[in-house]
Amino acid sequence: MDNLPKYEANHTKLTPLTFLKRAAASYPNRTSVIHEGTWFTWSQTYDRCRRLAFSLRSLNIARNDVVSVLAPNIPAMYEMHFAVPMAGAVLNTINTRLDAKNIATILRHSEAKVFFVDYEYVNKAREALKMLVVQKGAEPNPKEQNYSTLPLVIVIDDINSPTGVRLGELEYEQMVQHGNPNYVPEEIQEEWSPIALNYTSGTTSEPKGVVYSHRGAYLSTLSLILGWEMGSEPVYLWTLPMFHCNGWTFTWGVAARGGTNVCIRNCAASDIYRSIALHNVTHMCCAPIVFNIILGAKPSERIVIRNSVNILTGGAPPPASLLEEIESLGFHVTHAYGLTEATGPALVCEWQQQWNRLPKQEQAQLKARQGVSVLTLADVDVKNLDTMESVPRDGKSMGEIVLKGSGIMMGYFKDKKATSEAFNNGWFRTGDVGVIHPDGYLEIKDRSKDVIISGGENISSVEVESVLYRHPRVLEAAVVAVPHPKWGESPCAFVSLKKDSSNDHVTEGDIIGFCRKNMPHFMVPKMVKFLEELPKTSTGKVQKFELRVQAKCFEVSENLQSKNNNKSSQLNQNNQHIIMAVSRL
Incomplete structure (x- = not known):
């Protein structure tokens, strides 16, 4: 039995590109993408992706070349998730919220050959490109490869209302229109080859390039659409940025289910409610910050949700009260946990029918847990890393969350040391501390990597500290997460100042202004x-645990002070009404 050979008919390479080809063949006339007044079918999307892939090949893009893109959730951003790997290249989606310096660092490290830029970010891209120019006589940085060749820039103009903004001669729609619709995509030579490159700040100021394989992206996509029970013909609203882990693989997953992508440029409450009502949205992913946007909508923006909308959320665990409130509007929330290195969600809090009989508050507490592994993972555990023994499943004993499975990244781009450290003793170390409950569901208790998740964005405390240390009066600096009512978490900085004979007073506003x-x-x-x-500890390390406790106390005291101020204001208003009434007598 072991000697049976593999044939082309029974051994095909796993890649999410097959999802698009199937969607075009099975649902050619079904709506694939909607963006304001622009609608495409799956047949048209497949045609456009092949055209763009052909144009990229015409620009001498070779196998495994990196193609970067700086754009919001628009049709072009979606199409490039298929078109770029169709050309044999690797897609690098850049966080639109980064500044020019960070964008330049990513372009330099990835050695991007082509740089697609949405018209809205042309000024930021221009500034980043200026930083890429290697100045003559400059001292070479041994940690950074000199990047003397600038990427070819292609502007993505507004598909509905072209602006004419350019940064060079090429424009996205021209690339599509001039492409060959009969282009045969590059055949995947090996499923263990890169499809995407995503950067995460991690715990240092040095960005880490996380490489996904075709195989990993394919399997992660399947596991998420199955685990979330995404049925046929979903209508998916893009509130999660596609630059986040390739939209948690749903860029490929919606195609796999023959669904419809509803793209919105800005994640505003009015756009969310309007899109849900207009297109009968069934699914969306987001960080908990979007809950606050939805709940904070003006009465004129709100629309009654007739059919339940499924939300998959990740990031800082949302408070149980917030889950209760958002579900009362007609949303059904599923909580997930993941990280860039795991191709997005690795754990999902799968709902059990027996929990439906519990009080709403208990249900919300259960939903706030991180849950069980997605199908892609071969195993997940919480271990004592000193002994590599599993912690007791008592919901109290803490250890580090470790993962194993095909959805884990190939490794860190150009960083063998970091890759080796991440894959230790047969497991991928997440750096997150958690517990396992008796029912097998995991819950995060802390982040050993000190990454702050604010509004769905990962913030490296070390990176913020490095900037604080550049302030001329700062002697010591440490940054920890503090709960934030809107962003889930936000950075709280603790600083000690240098003794200065000038006695210049440094305020909180001065430090924040410097950071901005x-x-x-x-x-x-x-x-x-x-x-x-x-x-500090006896070895001189800053005790961040103690600082977190202090930060939470500060938040509580400030909340109490705010409430007291509101009460005082109300009393003053009441007193003013009494005075006015008396004056009329």
Whole structure:
């Protein structure tokens, strides 16, 4: 039996590109993409992707070349998830919220050959490209490859209302129109070859390029559409940025189910409600921050949701009260946990029918857990890394969450050391601390990597600290996460100041203002606390656990102060009404 050979008919390479070909053949006239006044069918999307892939090949894009894109959730961003790998290249989607410096770093490290830029981000892209130019006589950086060849820039103009904005001569729709609709996509030579490159800040200021394989992307996509029970013909609203882990693989997953992609440029409450009502949306993914956007909608923006909308959410665990509130509007929430290195969600809090009999508050508490592994994973565990023994399943004993399976990344681009450290003792180390409950469901208790998840964005505390240390008056700095009512979490900075004979007073506003000038705004600390000296261990390491406790106390005290101020304001208003009434007598 072991000697049976493999044939072309019974051994095909796994790639999510097959999902698009199947959708075009099985549902050619079914709507694939909607963006404002633009509608495409699956036949048209397949045609457009092949045209773009042909144009990329005409630009001498070779196998495994990197193609970067800086764009919001628009049809072009969706199409490139198929067109770029069809040309044999690797797709690099860049976080649109990064500043020019970080974008330049990614372009340099990835050695991108082509750079697609949405018209809205042309100025930011221009600034990043200027930073890529290698100045003559500059000292070479041994950690960074000199990147003297700038990528070819192609602007993505507004497909509904062209603006004419350009950064060079090429434009996206021209690339599509001039392409060959009969182009035969590059055959995948090996399913263990790269399809996407995504950057995560991790725990250092050095960006890490996470490489996905065709095989991993294919299997992760299947596991998520099965685990989420996404049926045929879903209508998927793109509130999750496609640059986040390739939209948690749903860029490929919606094609696999023959569904409809509803693209919105901005994640505004009015656009969300309008799209749900207009297109009968059935599914959407988002960070908990989007819950606040939905709940904070003005009465004029709200529309009664007639049919339940399934939401898959990840990021900082949403409070049980927030889950209760969002579900009361007609949403059905499923909580997931993942990371860039796991191709998005690795754990999903699969709902059990018996939980339906529990009170709503208990249901919300259960939904806030991270859950069980997706089907892609061969195994997930919480271990004591000193002994590599599994922790007891008591919901109390903590250890590090470790993963194993085909959905895990190929490795870190150009970083063998970091890759080797991540894959330790046969497991992928997440760096997240958690527990396992008696029913086998996991729950995160802390993040050993000190990554702060704010509004769905990963913020490296080390990266923020490195900027704080550049302030001329800062002696020591440490950044921890503090719960935030809108963003889920936000950075809280603790600093001690240098003794200065000038006696210049440094305020919280001064520090925050300095940060806003030197880092992306979503990374800026929302709170700064001054200490004479940061608490340290006997070996000189900052005790961040103690700082987290202090940060939570500060948040509570400030919330109480805010409530007291509101009460005082109300009392003052009441007193004013009494005075006015008396004056009329």
